[in-house]
Amino acid sequence: MITLGTQGKNTFLDDVNIKSGANVLECYQCGKCVGTCPVSQYMDFPPREIMQMIKLGLRNECYMANSHWFCLTCSACSGRCPREIDIPAVMEAVRHLAINENYVNDSKKVKEIRKFHDIFLDMIKRYGRNYELRMMAEFNIRTRNLFKDMHLAPKALLKGKIPLGVKPLKSAKAIKRMFAIAEKLEKNK
Amino acid sequence: MKKLTYFPGCSAHGTSEEFDSTLKLVLKTLDVELEDIPDWNCCGATSAHVMTENLAYALPMRNLVLAEKLENTTMGIACASCYQRMKVTKVHMDENPELAKRINTTVVEEGTYKGTVDVKSMLQYFYEDIGVETIREKVTKSLAGLKVACYYGCLLTRPKDITKFDSPEYPVSMDQICEALGATATEFDYKTECCGASFSISNTEVVINLSGQVLAMAKESGAHAIVVACPLCQSNLDMRQPDIEKHQGVKYDIPVFYITQLMALAFGYPAGELKFPKHIVPVEGALANIGKILPVPEKVKKPIKAVEAESEDK
Numbered sequence: 001m002i003t004l005g006t007q008g009k010n011t012f013l014d015d016v017n018i019k020s021g022a023n024v025l026e027c028y029q030c031g032k033c034v035g036t037c038p039v040s041q042y043m044d045f046p047p048r049e050i051m052q053m054i055k056l057g058l059r060n061e062c063y064m065a066n067s068h069w070f071c072l073t074c075s076a077c078s079g080r081c082p083r084e085i086d087i088p089a090v091m092e093a094v095r096h097l098a099i100n101e102n103y104v105n106d107s108k109k110v111k112e113i114r115k116f117h118d119i120f121l122d123m124i125k126r127y128g129r130n131y132e133l134r135m136m137a138e139f140n141i142r143t144r145n146l147f148k149d150m151h152l153a154p155k156a157l158l159k160g161k162i163p164l165g166v167k168p169l170k171s172a173k174a175i176k177r178m179f180a181i182a183e184k185l186e187k188n189k
Numbered sequence: 190m191k192k193l194t195y196f197p198g199c200s201a202h203g204t205s206e207e208f209d210s211t212l213k214l215v216l217k218t219l220d221v222e223l224e225d226i227p228d229w230n231c232c233g234a235t236s237a238h239v240m241t242e243n244l245a246y247a248l249p250m251r252n253l254v255l256a257e258k259l260e261n262t263t264m265g266i267a268c269a270s271c272y273q274r275m276k277v278t279k280v281h282m283d284e285n286p287e288l289a290k291r292i293n294t295t296v297v298e299e300g301t302y303k304g305t306v307d308v309k310s311m312l313q314y315f316y317e318d319i320g321v322e323t324i325r326e327k328v329t330k331s332l333a334g335l336k337v338a339c340y341y342g343c344l345l346t347r348p349k350d351i352t353k354f355d356s357p358e359y360p361v362s363m364d365q366i367c368e369a370l371g372a373t374a375t376e377f378d379y380k381t382e383c384c385g386a387s388f389s390i391s392n393t394e395v396v397i398n399l400s401g402q403v404l405a406m407a408k409e410s411g412a413h414a415i416v417v418a419c420p421l422c423q424s425n426l427d428m429r430q431p432d433i434e435k436h437q438g439v440k441y442d443i444p445v446f447y448i449t450q451l452m453a454l455a456f457g458y459p460a461g462e463l464k465f466p467k468h469i470v471p472v473e474g475a476l477a478n479i480g481k482i483l484p485v486p487e488k489v490k491k492p493i494k495a496v497e498a499e500s501e502d503k
Binding site: 038042072073074075096099113115117118121128129130131132149155170175177179182185 | 200238241349391
């Protein structure tokens with residue numbers, strides 16, 4: 001259902017504007033962002049359409065689109081936007097809202113992207129830093145794709161590109177506490 | 190002797206170890222002493238800001254707070270991704286003291302954030318704090334004959350309101366440094382296109398496509414090699430190059446150097462110290478061009494000049 005009026009509570013547009021600090025209403029649909037975006041061809045809806053969908057209050061459709069998962073925050077679009085809208089911040093706002101409200105896009109690609117980020121954060125939570133080999137191995141295990149990139153492994157290991165060791169930070173506990181508090185804050189929103 | 194607080198980033202102990210070690214050689218020649226941030230943590234890179242707001246600020250803020258405890262006023266960051274997360278956090282915190290206080294008091298326990306340390310990428314540090322002329326003076330072995338495409342990627346100059354460095358569309362700082370080393374910087378239109386970044390692992394086909402375009406354009410510009418200042422760009426363009434060649438059916442054979450490797454080479458360090466064996470694409474072919482006399486170009490090329498900064502506050 002399309003909701004245009006405020007009816008006393010925040011519209012989708014308000015939510016996105018408040019969270020991103022941008023003003024989506026400024027968008028006049030020139031499409032420069034789409035031409036600039038390196039990944040727009042992979043998106044369900046390119047940035048220009050997402051902007052319009054936010055204006056129209058299409059909350060569910062925006063949440064379920066894969067667009068905000070494909071955005072790489074390269075900021076090429078916002079640099080060229082004639083209205084100087086921080087489009088990556090808008091994409092990020094939509095993504096954070098979707099995560100907080102438990103909307104799950106279960107397409108294979110989005111699931112894999114999400115899994116990668118989960119594993120990355122897990123590495124930081126556990127060790128305070130990221131260890132690339134371990135992260136890649138876990139990604140392969142958790143996406144049930146054991147042989148992905150295995151052809152790169154012998155060369156990379158031989159050349160010492162990827163270290164095997166994992167050495168947690170001295171203050172690993174402080175990082176764990178940081179994660180615990182941050183997770184609590186996200187949940188209480 | 191200058192002093193600089195140093196943030197190497199996680200990949201300095203892994204995929205970009207050659208960036209870290211050659212950076213240290215270069216700074217030795219330039220008389221800069223590095224001071225590591227004690228027990229620094231991962232900045233959160235791509236993933237923290239993708240998934241959560243609080244961690245995206247808290248992880249870099251912890252490093253900033255630790256850096257403020259050292260005496261130096263500037264923090265130099267090797268990895269472009271770390272640089273951006275740290276800089277974004279610093280700019281947002283300085284603009285919004287209320288948010289800074291909230292994140293600081295609830296999530297970061299190492300101390301009070303004051304905002305006294307400036308954040309710079311190593312490229313920016315070379316360009317602004319060391320200067321192209323000083324770099325030129327230190328060259329003992331000119332790289333004349335080597336043609337390079339300088340690839341900046343997304344994060345070193347964008348978003349311009351955050352980085353406030355060089356041009357977001359056609360930056361020239363790395364080109365000028367390479368020319369000071371004696372090399373020739375080609376006119377390369379894909380300087381700030383995206384390489385696909387962290388999709389390298391989770392969505393490899395995107396990287397094959399985007400990095401493939403960068404390689405194709407670099408080759409077309411006539412470059413023998415690509416020069417970068419970002420570990421993720423290097424690994425996408427170098428490690429994925431055989432896959433890209435297979436996918437496109439084209440042989441590029443174009444090595445991808447860190448800017449510090451070329452600087453160290455021009456400063457007279459022996460090639461044996463520059464970790465060239467770590468490259469997936471062999472570097473020997475490109476380096477063989479050093480010392481060769483380039484054919485005189487038909488048109489006299491104008492020297493590269495910095496594009497006027499667009500921001501009004503300058």
